[in-house]
Amino acid sequence: MAVLRYQLLREVLGAATLSLVLLTLVLVVGNVMTRFFYLLVSSDVPLWYLFEIFVLLIPFSLIFTLPWSLLTGILLALGRMSADQELVAIRAAGLSLGWLTAPLVLLAIFLSLVNLLISTVVAPWCDARLRSMAYVLAGRNPAVLFEPRQVISIFPGLRIWLEEKQGPYLKNVHVWELDERENTLRSLRAKRAQIEADPTGESILLTLWQARIEERNPEDPRDLTKLRIGTRFEEAPVRIQLAPMKQLAQKRRGLSSLRLDELMERIWQGRTAREDFNFYPTLTEIQKRVAAALSPLALALIGIPLGVHFHRRETSIGIAFSVAVALSYYFLLVFVETFKERGAVYPELLIWLPNILVQTLGLWLCWRLSRW
Numbered sequence: 001m002a003v004l005r006y007q008l009l010r011e012v013l014g015a016a017t018l019s020l021v022l023l024t025l026v027l028v029v030g031n032v033m034t035r036f037f038y039l040l041v042s043s044d045v046p047l048w049y050l051f052e053i054f055v056l057l058i059p060f061s062l063i064f065t066l067p068w069s070l071l072t073g074i075l076l077a078l079g080r081m082s083a084d085q086e087l088v089a090i091r092a093a094g095l096s097l098g099w100l101t102a103p104l105v106l107l108a109i110f111l112s113l114v115n116l117l118i119s120t121v122v123a124p125w126c127d128a129r130l131r132s133m134a135y136v137l138a139g140r141n142p143a144v145l146f147e148p149r150q151v152i153s154i155f156p157g158l159r160i161w162l163e164e165k166q167g168p169y170l171k172n173v174h175v176w177e178l179d180e181r182e183n184t185l186r187s188l189r190a191k192r193a194q195i196e197a198d199p200t201g202e203s204i205l206l207t208l209w210q211a212r213i214e215e216r217n218p219e220d221p222r223d224l225t226k227l228r229i230g231t232r233f234e235e236a237p238v239r240i241q242l243a244p245m246k247q248l249a250q251k252r253r254g255l256s257s258l259r260l261d262e263l264m265e266r267i268w269q270g271r272t273a274r275e276d277f278n279f280y281p282t283l284t285e286i287q288k289r290v291a292a293a294l295s296p297l298a299l300a301l302i303g304i305p306l307g308v309h310f311h312r313r314e315t316s317i318g319i320a321f322s323v324a325v326a327l328s329y330y331f332l333l334v335f336v337e338t339f340k341e342r343g344a345v346y347p348e349l350l351i352w353l354p355n356i357l358v359q360t361l362g363l364w365l366c367w368r369l370s371r372w
Contacts, residue, residue, distance in 0.1 A: 004090065008077060009103045016073030019322075020065055027061035028054060045144050049137055056126040056133075059118050064330065066111050066118075067296040071303045072322040074104060078307025087308060098370060101304050108300035116293035120260040127257040142204045143168045143195050156244040160206075168195045173208060175238060183222060187214045188236065204240040211236040255285040283348035284340035291355050292333065298355050299329065301362030305369045329354055 036053055078101075081087050090100060137144055143165070146152060152160040157179075163172035170193040177186040190208035197204060213236065215228040255263065263286050267279050302325065332354040340347045 004095070004100060005103050008081070008100060009107070011077040011080075012070075012073040012104060012107070014073070015076040016069045019072040020062075020069035023065040023068055024058060024061045027065060028057045031057050031061070045137075046141065049133070049144075053130065053133065056130050059123045059126050063115060063119050063123065063292060066115055067299045068322065068326045070108060070111060070296050071299040071326055074300060074303040075307045075322050078304065082308050096370065097304075097308065098366070104300055104304060105297075108297040111296040112294050115296060116290065119289045119293055124257055124259040124262075131257075140197065142197050146170065146195060154245060155240050156247075158240065162193070169193070170195065173206075175206070175208070183216075185216055188212070188238065190236070203242055206238040206240060208233075208236040208238060210234065255281060258285075260286065260289065278341065278343070280343045280347055281340045284337065284351055287348045287351045288333075288337060291352050294355055295329065298358040298362065299326065301359050301366065303362075305362065305365035308369060329358055332357070 032050075032054060036050075078087070087097065087100075091097070145154060146160065146162060146165055148162055148165050150161070152158075157177060159176040159178065161174040162170045164170070171191065173188075173190045173193040175188040175190075176184050177188075179185050188208060188211055190211040192209045194207045194209075195204060196207065211233045213231045213233065215231070258266065263282055267282050303322075306325070333351070336347075336350050336353050339345050339350055
């Protein structure tokens, strides 16, 4: 009789694996196109850089595609067995559906643990690595970061604009040095420039030729009456330090980019440092990580009875049905997360509502199914 469980598990895993590959590929490619399209169209970006970005985006997609793929596999496998009357034959042999689908529940629990590991450890590490990728690329091939006819603002305290670029050589370059309030302290204009990477990878040397420099009063940069103009240099080197760029990228990390221990430390520091610290968003983020990690179990519990009642063997209909169920679950999860700033509604507990609703509905359908 164990061969029946093995056959069902193999069919579910086959469909789920194919769905996982396709869904993950779609989400990763879409993410690359929306966030890193400017790198794709640049001929200077090395292939290793694009490949590493592609790989680092995979864990973020797996958080959603793992449970979605499991649901698709369950609906397709049980739907086919139900349409072919195989489930009727199994019950006629005295075997319960609970006994048959027990391996699917164990598989869902295992995937929930994997999802928890990804969302709390792997995905935050990948996010930190993604944020430092520009720093790594700047140390190896800085010319990639200088795109013509657009303001370059990735270097803290600097704004750069150039008209043309041919390899490391630039034409008609404008450089603005800013203070902490982003007021212009000094502006440089050059007809030609060259970009060179420091051998240590810690800085970029921008050499300006035929440069003209304008300096403002550091105490009052907006007072143009104290503007010093007309200083000209045949050659003016500008050294761009890369460490501030990496530090700024790390400071801009949101709650979703922090590891679980960093979130706990944030709560502790906020409570001890400030009395008005709003810890509800951080608490909600922690609870959301755990709740979202349990989504494979929640979707499996509702997918099993729905698959039995499905009575359809068409793959397209099964996939469409899984899309509707998964999107409903994630839409409810995103909707509940919008209350994370409102402590009066206990958002750290409210974030569990989608799991409670889906699992309760799934257990009720399984109970009804066991009585047939």
